[in-house]
Amino acid sequence: MNHNDTVRQSFKKQAEKFAAYHMSKAEYTDYLIRKIAATGEEHALEVAAGTCICGRALAPYVKDITCLDMAEEMLAQGIRLAAESHIKNIYFQSGNAEKLPYESEAFDLVITRLSFHHFDNPEKPFQEMKRVLKKSGKLVVWDMEAVEEDLRIMDDKIEKMRDSSHTKILSREEFEEMFEKDFTLQCEETTLVPVNLKRWMELTGTPEDVQKEIIDLMKSDLAGGSKTGFSPYNKDSQIMFDHRWLLLIGVKK
Numbered sequence: 001m002n003h004n005d006t007v008r009q010s011f012k013k014q015a016e017k018f019a020a021y022h023m024s025k026a027e028y029t030d031y032l033i034r035k036i037a038a039t040g041e042e043h044a045l046e047v048a049a050g051t052c053i054c055g056r057a058l059a060p061y062v063k064d065i066t067c068l069d070m071a072e073e074m075l076a077q078g079i080r081l082a083a084e085s086h087i088k089n090i091y092f093q094s095g096n097a098e099k100l101p102y103e104s105e106a107f108d109l110v111i112t113r114l115s116f117h118h119f120d121n122p123e124k125p126f127q128e129m130k131r132v133l134k135k136s137g138k139l140v141v142w143d144m145e146a147v148e149e150d151l152r153i154m155d156d157k158i159e160k161m162r163d164s165s166h167t168k169i170l171s172r173e174e175f176e177e178m179f180e181k182d183f184t185l186q187c188e189e190t191t192l193v194p195v196n197l198k199r200w201m202e203l204t205g206t207p208e209d210v211q212k213e214i215i216d217l218m219k220s221d222l223a224g225g226s227k228t229g230f231s232p233y234n235k236d237s238q239i240m241f242d243h244r245w246l247l248l249i250g251v252k253k
Contacts, residue, residue, distance in 0.1 A: 012092065026057075032113075035249060036061075036249065037188075038109065042109040048069055050069055051081065064089040064090070070096050072094060075092050096127055098124040100128045106132050108138070111141075112143075135252055136252060139179075143169075145245070146169040146174075154227070156167065158214055166188040186249045188247070191244075192244060193244075
């Protein structure tokens with residue numbers, strides 16, 4: 001099975017639960033919309049859109065938005081939820097972020113959320129998003145930010161145990177390097193997003209024995225043992241941790 005097949009299989013399992021998961025909360029999409037500051041005239045594209053959480057939230061603020069994803073089950077949820085919300089200016093496309101089926105400079109705004117840590121070659125989709133974006137258009141990347149260097153290997157190992165489609169969380173510096181040549185960064189902000197460990201593993205259908213192994217690693221970290229990179233903590237008798245979400249908005253030169 002190649003990596004794209006692994007991604008499809010993973011998100012096929014997640015599709016029904018994904019739209020209701022905490023990462024879909026309005027507080028996060030509202031924050032994103034404020035930061036993008038769309039004019040209402042943009043032809044927008046959401047890449048690796050999943051259930052089109054950002055696309056559906058952004059639709060009232062742009063001329064139109066197309067949501068592209070390779071997982072049919074995730075797109076089907078986006079289509080259903082957009083219809084329930086009576087969104088008329090949203091379109092859906094099955095496709096691969098590494099080879100976008102659009103002409104160069106076709107969009108005023110391109111956005112992707114929580115996708116880069118699933119790409120096995122992040123530079124390819126980044127270059128494709130840049131290609132389809134008009135000059136002076138905005139590229140919005142909202143993704144997890146890597147922990148300190150000495151804990152990155154363990155952090156990624158646990159992420160991959162939980163979800164085999166995970167590849168590697170990029171650092172702030174790695175994201176900046178992709179943007180630096182052809183973009184002027186307009187925004188670069190990190191938000192801490194609290195995550196319930198058990199719900200996080202249930203979303204991906206992580207096998208019970210693997211869940212137990214991850215829980216044991218977190219408990220060891222909490223007790224002062226080997227660090228996981230997650231900095232877990234207890235809240236209401238539940239193990240929690242904070243994901244670091246890095247928002248970058250670049251204007252294409």
